Amino acid sequence: MTKTLSISIVTPSLNQASFINDALDSVVIQNYPNCEHLVIDGMSTDGTLELLRNFRTSSPGITWVSEPDSGQSEALNKGFRQATGDIIGWLNADDRYRMGCFARVAKMFEEDPELDILYGDYRVVDEFGGLVRIKPEIAFSAFVLFYHRVLYIPTTTTFFRRRVFDEGNWINEELQYVMDLEFFIRLAIRGYRFKHIPELLADFRLQPASKTCREPDKQRCEHRRVIFATVPLLRRLKSERLKRAALLFCRPIAGLRRYGEKAIRGSYWAQLQASSFDKFGS
16 A cells, blocks of 8 residues: 655744634645644744644644744745655745645655656635635746746745755745745756646735735845846856846746746636636636
8 A cells, every 4th residue: 555645834934823824724624644734933923823822732733833033934944854744835824725735736746756846726815815816837847937037836836855855955044035936946957856737726815914015126136136146047147237138038938938838728718717716606
């Protein structure tokens, strides 16, 4: 009989009392037989700790600590180092998994021993959990990862085989906005195998206090700095002017590749249908 792969979920947290119950519940309702949930809190002061204490009483699968850290990146590394699962997921405290996510993810890893990183589709929801849009994604493309204007691999639906961390790959703690982009670029360059699953696995929440909504200019600046320093072609170019010119050339191609693949696959039509069904139930 095949051993059921164990799953660890790592959740960095800081003052997310309004949303963290949704994240915690979304792990519990998976009813997955071998799962741990590690919450790494950065000394929240908004009632998060009381919620975590109460939740742990009813759900022994959760482990949490609250201690000072330098930000989300350090918190993630703490959790990844403590995780014991065969598969490790990254769930921010204001996001949530959808029913059946873990069973589907485990099946994909069981069927493909060479698979290192799996990511799926997701829904964007507002601060109250209402649907904003459906986000189908594309098969993995290093070119799109390197040059597209945004990161198209959603961490909310991303799961790693534990060897990724056993082999010494960690989040860059100097980054606070696009640490996920830099991490994925590094893993791609090192030859780890990514795979997309065209199924809705999680909900990504847009809420006013999130870094995505609060500081988009800082995020864009860090994004450019990271790709100039890590993407092989851009890294080899000596001057800032040449880097910008290469990016200006490659970025539209990356965009066309992503949007073209989504159009060919019928993702936009499927997205419209799914949005209508979710909103109106028909």
